[in-house]
Amino acid sequence: MGKTVPETIRHLIIVFGVLAVMMSIAAGLIWVERRLLGFWQDRYGPNRVGPFGILQPLADMIKVFAKEDWVPPFADRPVFILAPAIIVVTVLLAFAVVPFAPSISVADLNVGLLYFLALSSLGVYSVALGGWASDNKYALIGALRASAQMISYEVFMGLSLMGVVMLAGSFNLRAIVEAQRRLWFVVPQFFGFVIFLIAGVAETHRLPFDLPEAESELVAGFHSEYSGMKFGLFFVGEYLGITLISALIATFFFGGWLGPLLPPAVWFFIKTFFFIGVFILLRATLPRPRYDQLIRLGWKVMLPLALANLVVTGGIILAAG
Amino acid sequence: MEGVFYMAAAVAVISTALVIVQMNVVHALLYLILSLLSAAVIFVTLGAPFVAALEVIIYAGAIMILFVFVIMMLNLGTQSAGMERQWMRAGMWAGPAVLALLLLADVIYMLAVSPRVSGYAAKAAGPREVGIALFGPYLIGVELASVLLLAGLVGSFHLGRSVRQRLPEEGEAGGGEGD
Numbered sequence: 124m125g126k127t128v129p130e131t132i133r134h135l136i137i138v139f140g141v142l143a144v145m146m147s148i149a150a151g152l153i154w155v156e157r158r159l160l161g162f163w164q165d166r167y168g169p170n171r172v173g174p175f176g177i178l179q180p181l182a183d184m185i186k187v188f189a190k191e192d193w194v195p196p197f198a199d200r201p202v203f204i205l206a207p208a209i210i211v212v213t214v215l216l217a218f219a220v221v222p223f224a225p226s227i228s229v230a231d232l233n234v235g236l237l238y239f240l241a242l243s244s245l246g247v248y249s250v251a252l253g254g255w256a257s258d259n260k261y262a263l264i265g266a267l268r269a270s271a272q273m274i275s276y277e278v279f280m281g282l283s284l285m286g287v288v289m290l291a292g293s294f295n296l297r298a299i300v301e302a303q304r305r306l307w308f309v310v311p312q313f314f315g316f317v318i319f320l321i322a323g324v325a326e327t328h329r330l331p332f333d334l335p336e337a338e339s340e341l342v343a344g345f346h347s348e349y350s351g352m353k354f355g356l357f358f359v360g361e362y363l364g365i366t367l368i369s370a371l372i373a374t375f376f377f378g379g380w381l382g383p384l385l386p387p388a389v390w391f392f393i394k395t396f397f398f399i400g401v402f403i404l405l406r407a408t409l410p411r412p413r414y415d416q417l418i419r420l421g422w423k424v425m426l427p428l429a430l431a432n433l434v435v436t437g438g439i440i441l442a443a444g
Numbered sequence: 445m446e447g448v449f450y451m452a453a454a455v456a457v458i459s460t461a462l463v464i465v466q467m468n469v470v471h472a473l474l475y476l477i478l479s480l481l482s483a484a485v486i487f488v489t490l491g492a493p494f495v496a497a498l499e500v501i502i503y504a505g506a507i508m509i510l511f512v513f514v515i516m517m518l519n520l521g522t523q524s525a526g527m528e529r530q531w532m533r534a535g536m537w538a539g540p541a542v543l544a545l546l547l548l549a550d551v552i553y554m555l556a557v558s559p560r561v562s563g564y565a566a567k568a569a570g571p572r573e574v575g576i577a578l579f580g581p582y583l584i585g586v587e588l589a590s591v592l593l594l595a596g597l598v599g600s601f602h603l604g605r606s607v608r609q610r611l612p613e614e615g616e617a618g619g620g621e622g623d
Binding site: 199201202232233234237238240241242244245247248251252254255263266267270271274277281294 | 468470471474477493494496497498500501504505506509510512513516517570571
């Protein structure tokens, strides 16, 4: 509408570029994660396929695509098929508002931050419905755990970001990055950052918060009945989720693309990959808590902390005028 | 934008109708979620992106997932679908259909009588405008809603607490006297 042809082409290139980059990062993370886990746990990790095992994702992909795509006869067929797609679609849609560089973002929404929260709250359906549709008690328990966990941690995930919104005076992600020119928000919003990081780990249900798929208790949790490419979608969705949360931590608290010398997009990816590394380090080192400990931590520690952070930030901004 | 509006409206109407006629409870809930999402799209086309985001976060994201959660716990199988089918006899439709038709006639009459006004807002109502409205002229409504929520919170806290208090007593008395 009212755009010139080169502008439209540029926009399309950004859209497909973001899509391609995100999908390749998600695939590459399969290798990165297993190598880093090996490094931190003093073992090798995959090192057979290609130099340093770098072609491992390719081998994994061939395996996943070649597997029989099976739907259990007792499953609720339409919902069973729909569930894995939801997680990938919601996470990919959320990437639309991430500003990779001053001029590179798919959509410059004024309610960008809320848009991300909305899509992350829709992502819960993937796990909940996947577990329910499998008609398997382990899957159902995993799905129940996942939905309770994600609803709980979503509440203060939103609250932890409101301090950032107050400081920046906008829900627009680009404006939030611009507001950090003088000082990264991680300094005034340190508690907000810690809460968002923990909530992010819980939202992507990664270890130590991977109770929905705890293999020592629940076989494979909500995706017990999934195989082939449908399982692959859950897998890709998880890696995309990690990338999204890391990119958003960089955007909200570490000045997004801002940085000296290097081009903006490079800074953005350096920061994002640093937090992806933190995610993997958490998995490599921390044990899993009990489920009631997880929920108690959420409601009794994180929620009051998020509210206190909000009150103090608001008070200081009000006092400073 | 007008085309988007009519498409979203059509999706909303069709999915809401499917909520009513679906026999499987979870499928009905999925259509309800779809209906809420299309309502969010309608809000965007009418120039209220903030309200649209809240609609998705609160209704589609939080409240509906609780519905799904409860239905999952009840684990209603094919039995309940059969029961639904029994209840959905043709006779059941007469009463609601008459009432709905009356409402439809009202709407058509009002649309025909009222002067044609464009429904599209001149400018989008962002978070700032919504906030000023909520804490300005509608402050009493906000406060009343918060009182209602507080009552709900106290109530659920009480219900959750009484169960926990009774359990150790039963263990000690070895059979529970009742209270």
